[in-house]
Amino acid sequence: MTQNSILRTIAKFLLPIILLYAFYVQFHGDYSPGGxxxxxxxxxxxxxxxxxxxxxDAAAKVMPDWVLSTVACLGVLLYAGTGIAxxxxxxxxxxxxxxxxxxxxxxxLGIILIELGVGLTVASxxxxxFFTFAxxxxxx
Amino acid sequence: MISLVxxxxxxxxxxxxxxxxxxxxxxxxxxxxxxxxxxxxAGVFTVLDAPDVAFTEAAVGTGISTVLMLATLAATRSxxxxxxxxxxxxxxxxxIATGALLIYGIHNMPNLGDPTAPQHTxxxxxxxxxxxxxxxxxNLVTAVLASYRGFDTLGEVTVVFTAGIGVMLLxxxxxxxxxxxxxxxxx
Numbered sequence: 001m002t003q004n005s006i007l008r009t010i011a012k013f014l015l016p017i018i019l020l021y022a023f024y025v026q027f028h029g030d031y032s033p034g035g036x037x038x039x040x041x042x043x044x045x046x047x048x049x050x051x052x053x054x055x056x057d058a059a060a061k062v063m064p065d066w067v068l069s070t071v072a073c074l075g076v077l078l079y080a081g082t083g084i085a086x087x088x089x090x091x092x093x094x095x096x097x098x099x100x101x102x103x104x105x106x107x108x109l110g111i112i113l114i115e116l117g118v119g120l121t122v123a124s125x126x127x128x129x130f131f132t133f134a135x136x137x138x139x140x
Numbered sequence: 141m142i143s144l145v146x147x148x149x150x151x152x153x154x155x156x157x158x159x160x161x162x163x164x165x166x167x168x169x170x171x172x173x174x175x176x177x178x179x180x181x182a183g184v185f186t187v188l189d190a191p192d193v194a195f196t197e198a199a200v201g202t203g204i205s206t207v208l209m210l211a212t213l214a215a216t217r218s219x220x221x222x223x224x225x226x227x228x229x230x231x232x233x234x235x236i237a238t239g240a241l242l243i244y245g246i247h248n249m250p251n252l253g254d255p256t257a258p259q260h261t262x263x264x265x266x267x268x269x270x271x272x273x274x275x276x277x278x279n280l281v282t283a284v285l286a287s288y289r290g291f292d293t294l295g296e297v298t299v300v301f302t303a304g305i306g307v308m309l310l311x312x313x314x315x316x317x318x319x320x321x322x323x324x325x326x327x
Contacts, residue, residue, distance in 0.1 A: 011158055022149050025195075030277040033191035035285065037296075041199040048207055051226055069308070076301050076313040094290040104276040111277055114293070125304035132311045133211040 011053040018046040026119050036115035040122025047127055050113070056134055063130070068124045075121030082113045143187065150183050165221045167213055173300035188252075192281045 026039035053101065083096035089098035096110020097103035157177045165168050178201025185194035213219065250257035267284055275283040285293050 028280055029282050032194055032279060033281070034193070035279075035282050038195045038199055041196070041204055041319060045203045046198065046209060048204070048317070052188055052207070069304075072301055079297055083290070083294065091282055094294065096287065096290075104274070107275040107287055111275065111282065113288065114286050115282070116299050118293065125300050128304045129307045130208060130211065130308050131205075132214065134312070136215040136236055136311060137211065 007053055008075065012081055015046050015050060018042060018049070022046065022123075024117065027112070029115055030111060035131040036118025037122050039115075040119040040124075041126060043119070044126035044130070045122040048130055051130070051134065056131070060131065063127060065128075068128050068131070071120050075117045075119070077117075077125070078088035078120065079114045082110055082117070086110065144185060147184075150180055152189065153160070154180050154184070165223065167219055167221060170221075171206055171209040175202045178202045178205070192279075210255065274276060 022039045022043035025034035029035035083094035086095045091098035097106045099106035161173050182194045182198040271283045277283040
């Protein structure tokens with residue numbers, strides 16, 4: 001935890017912007033550059049900044065470990081589940097055309113869902129890796 | 141003309157950065173320079189009209205991996221690379237041979253952006269022609285990654301997930317398993 005008030009103020013100012021940008025990249029990925037992977041990394045970088053400035057404990061309070069590991073699993077499950085849902089509705093695995101009444105709408109829905117899955121997993125795994133690495137520093 | 145200048149400046153800085161990393165022995169500085177290197181590569185990708193890749197390179201290469209590198213340095217408490225005496229001939233030969241092979245491979249490749257190149261006439265052509273009509277997504281990169289190549293991306297997400305599990309299994313400190321009765325002895 002740093003006592004530098006300039007750093008703390010700037011970090012507080014930047015955090016909501018970074019998070020908002022991550023959501024923009026996530027949900028606007030169909031229309032502009034970006035997608036789940038980039039959004040996940042940007043989202044996790046906001047928490048990285050928080051942890052670097054306000055300390056590991058404060059960051060772990062916002063994002064406990066069990067939340068991270070649950071969300072990481074949920075992301076992969078959401079992705080694979082969307083694929084299986086395509087099978088259930090009569091298509092092939094990961095063919096989203098059957099998810100909605102029209103093939104194009106189904107494709108769009110499927111892409112949004114799997115991008116969300118990618119974003120969830122990437123964001124939480126990046127944070128898991130960072131937290132695990134950073135805790136090694138303290139315990140030594 | 142301007143794009144040529146930008147290309148040359150970016151590539152020149154990449155080479156300068158590579159030599160700076162080679163000459164540097166302070167690992168903190170090397171980690172920061174690697175971040176800068178990634179940023180330059182992201183710039184090159186932007187010039188090449190690949191904003192999605194540039195985005196990933198800037199976020200992962202410059203952001204996350206630099207922070208992870210710094211965290212690792214802080215955890216190992218070793219700040220300087222061990223200096224080696226003399227030249228390591230074997231690795232040098234392997235590097236030069238690999239580089240020569242790669243440059244030899246380049247000269248058979250079609251020119252950058254050549255519309256008659258095989259990779260642009262077969263699959264990519266079909267994606268560009270019918271991608272938006274089939275998926276309803278204007279960003280073709282997303283359409284290809286998420287829909288046409290959905291299975292690959294599922295694999296990638298699984299790789300990221302597995303990396304997370306691996307780090308947790310290897311590095312998360314848990315209490316040592318106790319044999320029953322040991323606790324009483326300790327007291």
